[in-house]
Amino acid sequence: MTPLPSALLATVVEPLPEEAVDAAGQVASQAAAATGGDLNILQLILHASLPVQAVMLLLVFASIASWIIIFRKKRVLDRAEREADQFEERFWSGAELSKLYSGTTERHRDIAGLEAIFEAGFREFGRQRQRRGIDSKTQLEGAQRGMRVAASRELDGLEHNLEFLANVGSISPYIGLFGTVWGIMISFHGLANMKEATIATVAPGISEALVATAMGLFAAIPAVWAYNRFATKVERIGGRYDAFADEFSSILERQSQD
Template sequence: MPSTLLATVIEPLPSEAIDAASQAASQAAGAATAIGGELDIFQLILHASLPVQAVMLILLFASIASWVIIFRKKKMLDRAMREADQFEEKFWSGAELTKLYTGTTERHRDIAGMEAIFEAGFREYGRQRQRRGIDSKTQLEGAQRGMRVAASRELDGLEHNLEFLASVGSISPYIGLFGTVWGIMISFQGLANMKEATIATVAPGISEALIATAMGLFAAIPAVWAYNRYATKVERISGRYDAFAEEFSSILERQSQD
């Protein structure tokens, strides 16, 4: 028996078996890395197909543009609220309307917000009073018309680019989903040439495709939040402008009857 064991010759494994074993080991290592959460996002993006990369590029540009608009719009709305507070404090401090109007027009700067509404209404009111044969009702209607035009112009400036945030928030998830579907489709098409398909062979392609959905959500969530917040602020500012126009109209009506 011992002589028989010594006489046995150990033959080396075939090269095909060695290659298969090494490939299985590498796939297992890749799967273990994915399960461990040590995904390299940059490598997944680089190895994605061209259509998926194009989708990711579109979503990246949309996200960057959204953040630029978010920061600019925050600065603009905060300034509008601050200027409204300052002008209301000055308006209700008891200053004469003529002096307040003169101070508004003499300063060499672009007036905006509530101050612009006051300037437009008082200017039109003074223009109507200089005309002969114009009754007080017509004078008041002219002032109200001027204030409405000025308020509409100010609100258009505040609402500018809000529709872009709404568009990014609504369509970005669908663009990302399109990239995901396309990437998964390509991954399953590649499996047609394989005899055996395992999770380790399918997982990389699906991971690359799912990055597009993640980027779509990354672009959409801040845009939706900012749109809802800023639209509410614009609506609040619009209410303040309307209230001021009504109160100023009452003051002008009392003056026209004196």
């Protein structure tokens, strides 16, 4: 029996074929790139196809417009709540209604919110009282009608551009998905002329396409969050307007009976 060390020394080690060496080198380089390479989003965007780039550009514009609306809408709603608090404090401080009304009209400034609702209701109430043969019920109905119109106009201003946020939040993921599907379709179509297809051949195109989906989510998530928050805030402010109109109607009803 030949000893084991002698058998190992007698074994002839044959070199690997060149194809195997090349394949091993490619695998090693791909693994090194996957572990140590940095993901360059800008390069993925620049190397994407024109339809995918158009989708990305559209999503960037939608995201920028959404953020502009978000900051402006927050400022508008915060001001509406602040003005409502200030006017309610003046209204319930015991001041005469005629003095409050003259204060809203004599300064020649734009009024909004509860102050505009009060001004519309009291103006219509005074106009109805100056007419002859008008009973108290008709006077009150005229004031309520004026307050409803003013409240509706104020709420329309607060809800302005909320529809755009809702559209961005609901449509952006589908626009990004369209760009991804288009990019993947182009990547696989390019494999038709290749004899050997590997994951390294398809991966760059798929990565470029997936950026469109990521950008769609990046545009949609803030828009959905802001729309839900602002819609709730507008609804809460609208409730304050309705409650004030009901309370002011009760005060006017007592005055009409005097």
